[in-house]
Amino acid sequence: MRSFNLYKSINLAKLPEQTMDKLFLASFLGILITAHGVAGNMVCDDDIGMLEELESLEIEEENEMELSPIPAWTSERGSKVLVNVDSFGAVGDGVSDDTQAFLQAWDIACSTPKSVLLVPEGGLYLVNATRFKGPCSEKLVIQIEGTIIAPDEPENWDPELPRIWLDFSKLKGVIFQGDGVIDGSGSKWWASSCKRNKTNGAPTALTIDSSSAIKVKGLTIQNSQQMHFVISQSDSVRISGVQVSAPGDSPNTDGIHITESTNVLLQDCKIGTGDDCISIVNASSNIKMKSIYCGPGHGISIGSLGKNNSTGIVTKVLLDKAFLKETTNGLRIKTWQGGSGYVREVTYQNVRMDNVSNPIIIDQFYCDSPKACQNQTSAVNISQIVYRNISGTTKSAKAMQFACSDTVPCRQIVLSNINLEKKDGTVETYCNSAQGFGYGTVHPSADCLSSNDKECVFINQEENLEDAGASREHIVHTEL
Numbered sequence: 001m002r003s004f005n006l007y008k009s010i011n012l013a014k015l016p017e018q019t020m021d022k023l024f025l026a027s028f029l030g031i032l033i034t035a036h037g038v039a040g041n042m043v044c045d046d047d048i049g050m051l052e053e054l055e056s057l058e059i060e061e062e063n064e065m066e067l068s069p070i071p072a073w074t075s076e077r078g079s080k081v082l083v084n085v086d087s088f089g090a091v092g093d094g095v096s097d098d099t100q101a102f103l104q105a106w107d108i109a110c111s112t113p114k115s116v117l118l119v120p121e122g123g124l125y126l127v128n129a130t131r132f133k134g135p136c137s138e139k140l141v142i143q144i145e146g147t148i149i150a151p152d153e154p155e156n157w158d159p160e161l162p163r164i165w166l167d168f169s170k171l172k173g174v175i176f177q178g179d180g181v182i183d184g185s186g187s188k189w190w191a192s193s194c195k196r197n198k199t200n201g202a203p204t205a206l207t208i209d210s211s212s213a214i215k216v217k218g219l220t221i222q223n224s225q226q227m228h229f230v231i232s233q234s235d236s237v238r239i240s241g242v243q244v245s246a247p248g249d250s251p252n253t254d255g256i257h258i259t260e261s262t263n264v265l266l267q268d269c270k271i272g273t274g275d276d277c278i279s280i281v282n283a284s285s286n287i288k289m290k291s292i293y294c295g296p297g298h299g300i301s302i303g304s305l306g307k308n309n310s311t312g313i314v315t316k317v318l319l320d321k322a323f324l325k326e327t328t329n330g331l332r333i334k335t336w337q338g339g340s341g342y343v344r345e346v347t348y349q350n351v352r353m354d355n356v357s358n359p360i361i362i363d364q365f366y367c368d369s370p371k372a373c374q375n376q377t378s379a380v381n382i383s384q385i386v387y388r389n390i391s392g393t394t395k396s397a398k399a400m401q402f403a404c405s406d407t408v409p410c411r412q413i414v415l416s417n418i419n420l421e422k423k424d425g426t427v428e429t430y431c432n433s434a435q436g437f438g439y440g441t442v443h444p445s446a447d448c449l450s451s452n453d454k455e456c457v458f459i460n461q462e463e464n465l466e467d468a469g470a471s472r473e474h475i476v477h478t479e480l
Contacts, residue, residue, distance in 0.1 A: 080141070083109040084118045085125065092123025094149060099128045110136035119180055121145035129161035129203060134170035134211070144180035144219060150205070152185035154192060154225075157203070165203040165225065171211040177218055182206055184224035186250065190274075193226070193251040202226035202252070212236050222246060227254040228273065231261050240267045248296030250274035255297065258284050267291060276301040277327070282312045282341075292322040299329035299356070302346065304366050306339015306380045313341045322351045324392075330359035331387070334366035337405070338376035344384040353392030359420050360387060360400040362410055362434070379405035384412045385436075391419040399427040399444055402434035409433035413449055418442045 083105050086092065090101035102125070109117035115137070119125060123146035150165050151157065161167075165184060168174075184205040193202060205224035208214055209232040220243045221228045228244045231237050244255040255271035258264055260283040270293040271277040277294035279301045280287055294300060300319060305312025312335065324330050331348045353359045362382060367373035382404065399420040404410035413436030420427055420443060431448035438446045 079114060081109075081112050081115040082118060083112070083115050084120060086120060086123070090123070090125055092120075092125050092146060094124035094126055096126065097128065098125045099130055102127055103130065103132075106132050109140060109142075110134060113137040114139045116141045116143050119144045119146045119148060119178070121180070123147070124149060126151065127166070129158045129165050129167075131161070131164070131167045131169065134168075134172070134174075136171060136174065138173065140171075140174045142174065142176045144176070144178040144182070147181040147183055149183045150185045150203075150225065152188055154189055154202075161203070163201055163203055163226075164207055165205050167204075167207040167209065169207075169209040169211065171208070171214060173213045174211070174215075176214070176216040179218055179220075181220045181222060183222050184228070186223045186225040186246065186253070189225035190250045190253075204228070204230045204257075206230070207232060208237065209233055214238070215240075217241055219243075220245070223250075224253055226252050227257045227275075229255065230257045230259065231264060233260045234264075235261065236263045237261065238265045238267075239269065240265075242266075242269045244269070244271040244273060244277075246273045248272070248274055254279050255294075257281070258287060260284060262286050264288070265290070269293070271297065273297045276332075277324075279303070280314055280317060281305060282310075282314070285313075285315045285317075287314075287317045289317075289319045290321055292319070293325075294322065295325035295327050295354075297327050299324060299327045299332050299358075301329065301332045301334060302343055303332070303334035304336060304368065305334070305341065305343065306336040308336075309338040309340075309376075309378070311341040312339055312343075312380050314343045315345050317346045319348045320350055323354070324351065324356050324359075325354040326356065328357050329361055330356045331361070331390070332358065333362045333382060333385070335364050335380040335382070336366055337364070337373060338378055339380045340378055342381040342383070344382070346384070347386040347388070348390065349386070349388040351390045351392075353390070353394065353420065355393050355395055355423075357395045358398070358401060359392070359394045359396070360390065360418075362402045362404060362413075364405045364408070364410070365403055377405075377407045379408035381408050382410045385410070386414045386416075387418060388414075388416045390417070392421075394420050394422050394427060397422065397425060397428060398430045400429040400446060402429075402431045402436075402449070404431075404433040406433050409435055411435045414438075415442045415446050415449070416440050418446075420444065 085101050085105045088101040088104040090098040105117055109115040125146060125148050127148050128151060182205055189202045202225040204227040205221055207230045212235045214237045216239045218241045222245045246253040252275050253273040254275045255273045255277045256266060258280045263286045266289045268291045272295050275298050277297040277300055282305060302314050330353055333343055364379050402410055413434060415438035417440045419441055427444040429444050429446045429448055434449055436449040
């Protein structure tokens with residue numbers, strides 16, 4: 001399994017992970033309680049209660065993906081049934097259509113207990129848009145060692161399956177693993193993307209839908225037509241050592257997109273695309289991300305939520321250990337005006353930024369539209385958001401932006417040990433209707449979180465305070 005050490009100086013391997021989390025949160029809470037006693041107006045009782053609630057933000061990990069190799073057919077002779085796509089007529093020359101061979105192999109593997117569906121090393125398998133449906137027999141392993149490629153001509157795509165390429169549904173306890181590649185051949189799709197032509201959509205490369213207890217390990221997904229990997233309406237999904245890549249200018253090519261799913265773990269993943277590295281949208285909860293590399297791309301996002309006056313709910317999200325390099329956003333929460341629902345109990349910790357635009361941003365005025373969005377009073381409620389141990393360099397003067405709704409303000413934003421610098425200038429924090437507090441080092445200063453003013457910008461304390469009389473027109477809400 002591929003792995004990369006983002007924090008070589010941190011060595012807590014001897015402690016169980018849940019123990020580390022509890023110790024870290026408990027110590028942090030203790031510091032804040034101490035601060036409350038020293039400076040009572042710094043932290044209110046509601047904030048202490050909120051942090052106590054966040055102490056319980058742990059995803060059940062007893063079924064977490066093991067870091068040791070998963071036994072495959074080669075190591076357990078006789079205990080696995082090998083189903084090789086080549087045995088069903090797959091050619092693997094990159095030209096012949098191998099779709100039917102894959103479907104026939106799937107039918108056998110899915111219906112046979114303890115089977116391994118093998119895509120062998122060295123082959124280049126051309127597969128059209130296909131649904132691989134369960135339920136399947138127990139202990140199915142999908143072993144991808146070769147390369148699966150999509151047709152590269154949008155005009156030849158199956159019109160009955162316009163938004164999917166490889167779609168797996170209604171599975172339980174299935175393992176996807178291997179050193180193989182899933183290649184969406186997306187370059188011609190990008191030229192006609194919905195980002196450039198709103199009438200056009202495009203397929204997602206790999207979808208896992210309506211499934212549970214799924215493990216995905218070691219695969220590379222690249223050059224998707226649109227989103228690379230979607231987890232939809234699923235529970236207990238563990239993704240480890242997966243790499244996702246596409247050019248930084250490829251439109252709408254989110255890396256890993258999580259929707260209507262619970263208990264999802266992403267670990268040791270390296271993602272670089274033309275859109276969000278990771279996006280988490282409606283009806284998702286208990287999402288944990290560990291040791292994530294992101295760049296290029298648009299950062300790690302919750303949202304967008306609330307479009308077309310819809311309800312959006314995301315709760316219990318943890319990002320622990322990440323490195324973001326030259327992304328157009330860092331840690332972002334984005335919601336549309338007019339929406340409803342909530343985002344709460346979100347923790348970002350131990351994150352390093354390298355030349356990132358908008359390192360920390362909450363935008364309740366998100367508007368990915370060619371024309372201005374109408375002002376509306378309802379909004380997705382955002383609260384209980386913790387940023388801890390966030391450091392590095394920003395391309396933006398506004399290193400932290402909390403652009404929140406006047407009628408539904410952001411509440412209980414906590415900042416601790418933040419240090420963001422700009423190589424060629426000063427940094428500042430922007431707030432609109434944002435409530436919260438900071439403790440320890442917070443650079444740039446975020447005093448605006450405790451201000452009663454509707455809008456204020458506090459420049460780094462080492463610089464002269466500039467005129468903070470910004471107007472609503474200064475908030476530019478575009479897809480970044």
